[in-house]
Amino acid sequence: MSITISKFEGLVAAPFTPMDKSGEVVYEKISGYAELLDKNKVVGAFINGSTGEGVALSQKEKMKTTEAWVKATSDKKQLKTINLVGGTSYQECIENAQHSAEAGIDAIALLAPYYFKPGAAGQLAEFCAKVAEAVPNMPVYFYHIPVLTGCNVSMFDFVQEADSMIPNLAGIKYTHEDFMDFQSCMNFKNGKYDMLWGRDENLLSALVLGARAGVGSTFNYAAPLYYQLIDAFDKGDLGKARQLQQLSIDMIRLLGKYGGIATGKAYMRYIGFECGEFRLPIKNMSNEAYKAFEKDVQGLQMQELFSTL
Secondary structure (H helix, E strand, C coil), rough: CCCCCCCCCEEEEEECCCCCCCCCCCCHHHHHHHHHHCCCCCCCEEECCCCCCCHHHHHHHHHHHHHHHHHHHCCCCCCCEECCCCCCHHHHHHHHHHHHHHHCCEEEECCCCCCCCCCCCHEEEEEHHHHHHCCCCCCCEEEEEEECCCCCHHHHHHHHHHHCCCCEEEEEEEEECCHHHCCCHHHCCCCCEEEEECHHHHHHHHHCCCEEEEEEECCCHHHHHHHHHHHHHHHCCCCHHHHHHHHHHHHHHHHHCCCCCCCCHHHHHHCCCCCCCCCCCCCCCCHHHHHHHHHHHHHHCCCCHCCCC
């Protein structure tokens, strides 16, 4: 029996995992984090993902993080949670999926195995089905991010295989640049699946194809920027939408300039919500570098487009 898919509309943030100076998870900060997202009209939290350092957390830490997010969002009807349960060992994924269901998570997500990689869509669908059948009443998303997993299976091929194998497949978090593949997935069976765009820097292009929701790390600290972009697009003001997308690109370029994914926590520090640092082997920013970063952020002249506490 298939489940009813309730599609997202709006921004789904991929939260950072708050940590202290010794690299331990600070679960107590998650309630405030949920308040921040809710205040800025974010509609979902995709937890334990790339931004959340899920692959760097232990099983126990991932489970405690899951429980903390469920507790933090229990009184926020707008803010739904998707938990990335893993992707290398299906036994571990099943354990996390069943714990997610017991804890009260709204949906789970699966990653492609990134050590022994599936060579074809059928193999990938079989792996996902093995986990999905353990939580038959739970919506299951697939997280497509080939730049990190090295699994380059076409998602259109995947949905064709998975459609009959995974009754509770809800959709795909699509973090790749293949717009042809993305659009084909969007149109599969008259838009059956919830397609969540995963590249903040070209959200506008996905909106043109019909996307109505995205999952991204920059939505943590710049949700107003993207909601204005979506509003401009919906009103047909493409000039303004393109201008806002360029601001997004300029903001994201600073991630690369200052070392990559860890710079996202520097942005969180900038808006006033300290998340600590990333675990090794990710390189973190020095205090001296942060001062230069802060000047560059101020140079973007987009203060009113950052999320507010």
